[in-house]
Each structure stands twice: as C-alpha cells, then as structure tokens.
Amino acid sequence: MKKHQWLLGTAALSLIVGGSFASGAPAYAAGQPPAVYRTDAGIGASSTASAAALSVTDFGAVANDGRDDHSAFAAAAKAAKQQNKTLHVPAGTFHLSKILTIDSIRMEGAGKAATVLVSTDPEKGSIDLKGSGVSLRNLKHVYETTVPRGNGAHEKNSITVRGAGNFMIDNVSVNKSSTAGIMVAYGSNNGIISNNTVANTGADGIHITTESHHITVENNTVTAAGDDGIAVVSYKTSPVPVRAVTIRDNEVGGLSKARGISVVGGENVTIENNSVKNTMMAGIYIATEGSYNTMNVDGVKVVNNTVNHTGIKEPEKHPNVLVYAGQGTIDNVEFSGNTITNGAHRGIGVWGGGVRNVKFERNTLVNTNGAKTTFKNGNIELVDNVGF
Numbered sequence: 001m002k003k004h005q006w007l008l009g010t011a012a013l014s015l016i017v018g019g020s021f022a023s024g025a026p027a028y029a030a031g032q033p034p035a036v037y038r039t040d041a042g043i044g045a046s047s048t049a050s051a052a053a054l055s056v057t058d059f060g061a062v063a064n065d066g067r068d069d070h071s072a073f074a075a076a077a078k079a080a081k082q083q084n085k086t087l088h089v090p091a092g093t094f095h096l097s098k099i100l101t102i103d104s105i106r107m108e109g110a111g112k113a114a115t116v117l118v119s120t121d122p123e124k125g126s127i128d129l130k131g132s133g134v135s136l137r138n139l140k141h142v143y144e145t146t147v148p149r150g151n152g153a154h155e156k157n158s159i160t161v162r163g164a165g166n167f168m169i170d171n172v173s174v175n176k177s178s179t180a181g182i183m184v185a186y187g188s189n190n191g192i193i194s195n196n197t198v199a200n201t202g203a204d205g206i207h208i209t210t211e212s213h214h215i216t217v218e219n220n221t222v223t224a225a226g227d228d229g230i231a232v233v234s235y236k237t238s239p240v241p242v243r244a245v246t247i248r249d250n251e252v253g254g255l256s257k258a259r260g261i262s263v264v265g266g267e268n269v270t271i272e273n274n275s276v277k278n279t280m281m282a283g284i285y286i287a288t289e290g291s292y293n294t295m296n297v298d299g300v301k302v303v304n305n306t307v308n309h310t311g312i313k314e315p316e317k318h319p320n321v322l323v324y325a326g327q328g329t330i331d332n333v334e335f336s337g338n339t340i341t342n343g344a345h346r347g348i349g350v351w352g353g354g355v356r357n358v359k360f361e362r363n364t365l366v367n368t369n370g371a372k373t374t375f376k377n378g379n380i381e382l383v384d385n386v387g388f
C-alpha cells in the first residue's frame with residue numbers, strides 16, 4: 001500500500017474517487033508518471049487543511065526567527081512516518097543546522113518561493129530522502145554558505161536520494177550547494193524529478209549514479225552548475241550500471257562549467273526534447289572515461305533536442321555534441337531529430353577506439369566555427385541529416 005500513499009494527500013482525490021487505479025497496482029509504471037504529477041505542482045498550501053497532514057510548526061518550528069528548526073523538523077518527520085501523514089511546511093524561512101532525513105513520507109511546502117529552508121552548516125546540509133514513497137515538493141532549499149567541493153561528500157549536496165523507491169522531487173528550488181544539487185544514488189529507483197529549478201551548485205546539477213534505475217528527469221531548469229547540468233554516471237565499482245533513465249523537456253545551461261547533459265557509463269537512457277545552451281563543455285556528452293573508471297555505454301537515444309553554443313571552454317574545445325570512448329565500449333547510440341547550432345568551436349565529434357554503432361538520422365547541424373563533424377571511430381550511420 002505504501003506506493004499509493006502520496007496520491008492520497010492532495011490533488012489526486014478525483015483519481016481515487018474515479019477509481020482510476022486498481023488496488024495493489026503501482027502508482028505509476030516505471031518511468032511513466034501519470035499526468036497528475038505534472039498538473040498538481042504548486043497546490044501545496046491550499047490543500048494543507050487536512051486531517052491527513054501534520055505541520056512542522058506543531059513540533060516547535062518557528063518561521064522567520066533566525067533560530068534553528070532542525071529538531072522540530074526531525075520530530076515532525078518521525079511523527080509523519082509513524083502516523084502515515086503528509087508533513088507540511090508553511091510559508092516562511094526555516095533554518096536547518098544538520099542533515100534532515102525524510103523517510104517514506106511526503107514533505108510539502110507552500111510553494112518554491114514561499115517556503116524556504118536554509119541550511120546553516122555548509123558541510124552537513126543535505127535533505128536526504130530514503131524509504132518508499134518519499135516525496136519532497138513545493139519549497140526552496142538554500143545553503144547560507146558553501147565550502148569547496150573537495151571530496152564531493154553527499155552530506156553537502158542540496159538533496160540526496162539514498163536508495164529510495166517510488167520517490168518524487170517536484171517543484172523544488174535548489175540554490176547553492178557545495179556539491180551536487182540533486183544526487184540520486186545507491187540503487188534509487190522508480191523516481192521522478194520534475195519541475196525543479198537548480199542553480200549555482202558546486203558539482204553536477206542533477207546526478208544519477210550507483211545502480212539507480214527507472215528514473216525520469218523532466219521539466220527542470222538547471223543553470224550555472226559547477227559541473228555537468230544533468231548527468232548519468234556509472235562507475236566500475238558498482239556491480240550494475242545506471243539504467244532506464246529518461247531525461248526530457250529540461251532546460252540546461254546558463255554557463256554551467258562542464259557538459260550540459262551527459263551519460264558517462266549507463267544503459268537505456270533517453271534524452272528527449274531538452275534545450276541545452278551555453279555550457280563550457282559539450283552540450284550533450286556520451287562517454288566512457290578512463291580517468292573515472294566508468295562502465296560502458298549501451299543504448300542511448302538522443303531525440304529532438306536543441307543544442308546551441310556549447311563547448312565554450314578552451315583548450316578542450318568540445319564540440320556541441322560529443323561521443324567519446326576513453327575506455328571500454330559505447331554502442332547503440334542514436335541521435336535523431338536534433339537541432340545542433342552555433343558550436344563555439346566545432347559541431348559534432350565521435351572518437352575513441354571503443355566506439356561501435358552510432359546513428360545520426362534527420363538531425364540539423366548549423367555550424368560555422370571549426371569542423372562540422374569529426375567522425376574518427378566507430379560504425380557511423382548517417383541518414384537524412386542536414387548540414388553535416
């Protein structure tokens with residue numbers, strides 16, 4: 001029953017009355033969220049007057065007083081789990097002096113401008129999600145100060161999903177973190193990351209790694225990331241790769257310091273209908289990397305994206321789109337219907353001895369700086385492209 005419970009809280013009443021889902025069925029098929037998730041974002045505050053909800057203020061949290069609210073939030077989260085109730089955070093600014101863990105509950109603010117959670121310890125400020133059916137919605141999370149990325153510890157991410165199933169991060173604003181904005185790790189699965197705004201991170205904006213699978217990342221805006229905007233990364237230290245990830249309808253750019261959208265080891269990844277522009281390295285990057293000892297890539301579809309003016313950084317001079325096998329193999333990669341324009345230094349590159357089958361079909365390339373295409377390795381199939 002746990003899988004149903006976040007439907008029961010707010011906007012899904014009509015679904016339930018209408019009997020739209022069968023008892024025992026999962027809330028949504030993997031990677032295919034029902035429309036309700038996309039349409040009910042922002043409802044939070046108006047639906048809070050429910051017997052099925054607790055408020056952090058009932059546990060001693062006080063908005064706008066500049067004093068720490070961590071113990072109240074922790075107690076409220078514990079009670080919400082025990083009582084199977086949604087946890088609401090009203091409008092206002094609350095302070096968190098430590099990592100806040102929410103386990104198998106729904107925590108919802110009054111809107112991503114209205115409810116602001118401020119973490120005061122730059123080394124330990126992550127909001128951690130764990131358990132089943134956990135969701136975080138309708139609020140903003142910021143760090144008061146940051147520290148260097150250094151060891152990349154998860155404790156200084158903005159949000160860390162730790163092996164959760166059926167999770168959701170929706171309509172959340174992330175601003176400033178020492179490491180990643182939203183980190184999905186440790187076999188997290190059947191999750192949706194939607195309608196979020198991620199900016200000014202120390203590491204990747206949204207990062208999916210360590211065996212996580214069946215994740216949808218949609219309609220997010222990622223700007224000024226300290227590393228990649230949205231990244232799927234599989235290291236050889238894991239027994240299986242990250243797999244079944246859909247990245248669609250996102251906007252990525254704003255002078256992010258590395259790649260826009262990347263797959264660095266992974267299987268069955270779809271990158272669809274995104275807009276990537278003004279990133280320092282390649283806008284879309286499909287790779288295996290020896291320096292990070294990543295796994296192979298197998299099965300990536302890159303469909304109907306726009307990539308404009310990326311690869312700005314020198315001396316790397318990445319193309320707008322780059323497929324690069326630094327070790328192992330990259331196979332079954334298809335680019336179709338993409339519009340690739342105005343590369344800072346070159347258009348499309350495919351290189352590295354482990355590249356196998358790469359197909360480009362019906363893509364449009366408009367490139368005036370440097371080489372249009374550089375195909376050094378692999379079996380490259382070209383069908384009905386323009387401007388190659």
Ligand SMILES: [Ca+2]
Nearest residue numbers: 062065067069
């Ligand atoms: Ca307070």
